[in-house]
Amino acid sequence: MKLLPSSSSRTPVKFRIPTADNLVPIRLDIEIDGQRFKDAFTWNPADPDSEVVVFAKRTVKDLKLPPAFITQIAQSIQSQLTDFRSYEGQDMYAGEKIVPIKLDLRVNHSLIKDQFLWDMNNFESDPEEFARTFCRDMDIQDPEVGPAIAFAIREQLYEIAIQSVTSARESRLSKKGRRGFDYSPAIKSSGISLDLVKYFGHKSSVVRKRKDWDVFEPIVDILSSEEVGALEAREERNAR
Amino acid sequence: MAAQAPAAGDTPSSSTATPPPNPQSLPPPNPATTAPSPVKVETPSTDSKVTPAATAAATPPPKPPEPPATEADTIHIPRYSRWFSWDNIHECELRLLPEFFDGKFPSRNPQVYKYYRDSIIKLYRQNPSRKITFTDARRTLVGDVGSIRKVFDFLETWGLINYSGLASSKPLKWDDKEGNKSSSGAASQGGGSSGSNNVAEASGSSKETAKRVCNGCKSVCTIACFACDKYNLTLCARCYVRGNYQVGVSSSDFRRVEINEEMKAEWTEKETLHLLEGIMHYGDDWRKVAQHVGGRSEKECVAQFIKLPFGEEFVDPAEMESKRNAMENNNAVLGAETPSSSLPNKRMCLTPLADASNPIMAQAAFLSALAGVEVTEAAAQAALTTLSEMDYGVSRAGSFSNHAKPQEARLPSNGDGGLNATEGALMEANSQLEKEEQDLEKAISEIAEVQMKRIHDKIVEFEELDILMEKERQQLDQLKNMLFADQLVLSIYKNKARKSGECMEENARSD
Numbered sequence: 128m129k130l131l132p133s134s135s136s137r138t139p140v141k142f143r144i145p146t147a148d149n150l151v152p153i154r155l156d157i158e159i160d161g162q163r164f165k166d167a168f169t170w171n172p173a174d175p176d177s178e179v180v181v182f183a184k185r186t187v188k189d190l191k192l193p194p195a196f197i198t199q200i201a202q203s204i205q206s207q208l209t210d211f212r213s214y215e216g217q218d219m220y221a222g223e224k225i226v227p228i229k230l231d232l233r234v235n236h237s238l239i240k241d242q243f244l245w246d247m248n249n250f251e252s253d254p255e256e257f258a259r260t261f262c263r264d265m266d267i268q269d270p271e272v273g274p275a276i277a278f279a280i281r282e283q284l285y286e287i288a289i290q291s292v293t294s295a296r297e298s299r300l301s302k303k304g305r306r307g308f309d310y311s312p313a314i315k316s317s318g319i320s321l322d323l324v325k326y327f328g329h330k331s332s333v334v335r336k337r338k339d340w341d342v343f344e345p346i347v348d349i350l351s352s353e354e355v356g357a358l359e360a361r362e363e364r365n366a367r
Numbered sequence: 368m369a370a371q372a373p374a375a376g377d378t379p380s381s382s383t384a385t386p387p388p389n390p391q392s393l394p395p396p397n398p399a400t401t402a403p404s405p406v407k408v409e410t411p412s413t414d415s416k417v418t419p420a421a422t423a424a425a426t427p428p429p430k431p432p433e434p435p436a437t438e439a440d441t442i443h444i445p446r447y448s449r450w451f452s453w454d455n456i457h458e459c460e461l462r463l464l465p466e467f468f469d470g471k472f473p474s475r476n477p478q479v480y481k482y483y484r485d486s487i488i489k490l491y492r493q494n495p496s497r498k499i500t501f502t503d504a505r506r507t508l509v510g511d512v513g514s515i516r517k518v519f520d521f522l523e524t525w526g527l528i529n530y531s532g533l534a535s536s537k538p539l540k541w542d543d544k545e546g547n548k549s550s551s552g553a554a555s556q557g558g559g560s561s562g563s564n565n566v567a568e569a570s571g572s573s574k575e576t577a578k579r580v581c582n583g584c585k586s587v588c589t590i591a592c593f594a595c596d597k598y599n600l601t602l603c604a605r606c607y608v609r610g611n612y613q614v615g616v617s618s619s620d621f622r623r624v625e626i627n628e629e630m631k632a633e634w635t636e637k638e639t640l641h642l643l644e645g646i647m648h649y650g651d652d653w654r655k656v657a658q659h660v661g662g663r664s665e666k667e668c669v670a671q672f673i674k675l676p677f678g679e680e681f682v683d684p685a686e687m688e689s690k691r692n693a694m695e696n697n698n699a700v701l702g703a704e705t706p707s708s709s710l711p712n713k714r715m716c717l718t719p720l721a722d723a724s725n726p727i728m729a730q731a732a733f734l735s736a737l738a739g740v741e742v743t744e745a746a747a748q749a750a751l752t753t754l755s756e757m758d759y760g761v762s763r764a765g766s767f768s769n770h771a772k773p774q775e776a777r778l779p780s781n782g783d784g785g786l787n788a789t790e791g792a793l794m795e796a797n798s799q800l801e802k803e804e805q806d807l808e809k810a811i812s813e814i815a816e817v818q819m820k821r822i823h824d825k826i827v828e829f830e831e832l833d834i835l836m837e838k839e840r841q842q843l844d845q846l847k848n849m850l851f852a853d854q855l856v857l858s859i860y861k862n863k864a865r866k867s868g869e870c871m872e873e874n875a876r877s878d
Contacts, residue, residue, distance in 0.1 A: 174513040189500035270507035
């Protein structure tokens, strides 16, 4: 029988990204006349909407893209923002949720692979701080890696948060509101969260098993230019 | 001559000029000791109007731009940014970027700000000859792009990054707060230069309500525009520069109109005339009057009208004296403006009050204007005296009636008995009225008291209810806790039992 957690974590919380600052990950992937623009960054949804257009103009000017990009970029950002805002009013579970976050990115010449556990319940968490520390500890020279890491973490957290919102809605519908939130089991809310009791209960210790060490160790590879070219070609082929 | 004085204490100074550091291996931020290059402070030879209020730049000495040959690593920053230091946050940063320091967002705090600022500046200084773009900076920094953009804009406008050291560089768009100040300052630098284009564009995004629409490009003119009175055209600065006007008009026909300063501009005689004409024709319809005047908003027209000498009459129409004075002034003023005939004077005299909302006043004004000044004065005086006499009469009658009653009793056959009787009756009625009023007041106050008491009692009741609720809630909490403790104990026991069961199984299997 599972431990019933205290009632405080079962009450639904208003949706937000479970980090210290409520920033939205935005991904852009626009193609106009054969010119491809890919980008990913974090946005503060509290900024006024005029910022979107200003940002789009600035980016296009800086990168010397054709002006047709401005509206596309602005539209894309706006639609992602409205998606985020549509989730914002709803409830989500904030139960005991330790989720594994996987990093698998290639930024310019660096290849980053990593996996770690993240507490969804911790609303003070800060992916940016994590990224900064990561780069400092792993002695990464390329300054573009940091933001990419922070973005990847944020994106995954956002996905999980969305899942929890939808599952909260479903479970509420299925229960027909009779029993309320307090009685829905923890496991149902998300399939990927770890069962704390199983991991850190009586039987096992907090120290990770040796066989898991390789999985959870960060790997940073610096690629040479040919390898980069090969990887990019492969990615494009996959994309098509 | 160039002033080779690294700003004291502000900037990092190093002994030797090292070659631009390898961008890969940026030293950890300890800029006080390991600076890439000495930083030179440069005084801009543009007008000191451009320098913001924080600095004390008086008259900058003229200086030629630095030859970069021998000093490839010298970084130029303008004189108004001398306050910058790696270690501190200066008060103008506090002032212009308050969102980082007021704790509203957890992601915007002084450390983050310092991190952004330092990394952007370092990034720029790695290669000072190249202008760093916002996208470059944004890609290398961890954080949300809105805040990065604000810091970037701030640094760029203060010349700490992307400063080319040339005197001709125009000031860029400042923060929104200073947008109007600096843009009007910049606009006043050169009327037709391209700078005003930038300024017009930059300030196009400001939220000023536009009052003028350009005839050429049908866009609103915000800061400065060019008006041609001959053909009644209005062009924004951009169209003027581009020569986007009609064939018959030449550039010299235009006069520059500063919208920002229009408010304080003097009303010309022509405009005043237009104003009065408009009022005469349209009366209270200030919109039409403003149109007639052309170039002034309704508010301005009204304000100006009030300020005009005869406007005082609207203030206190009961004072005929002031009206007389005002009319004299009016005559003098208008006499100076239109010395041609007295007829327009008279019409002018009529107009202010002719359209007054008070028809009686209008009538009186009309009559007095027709009758002439002295007659009006005499009539006014006579009216005043009779009025005051009547008042006195009434008050005297009041005091009479105080003695009325006892006198009535004593002298019923008095010749004035008739008068006294009516006055006595009047007085009695008055006293009865007063008594009734008092009764009413007492009754009302009693009712109010009763209501208050009721409400007070209700409040007391609710408070007691509240306390009861609190007690119940506490009991409920206690019960909940006990239940939880029980469940915990139960589950632990069950676990133990299960584990011992498993252990026994394992033992059995391994045997």
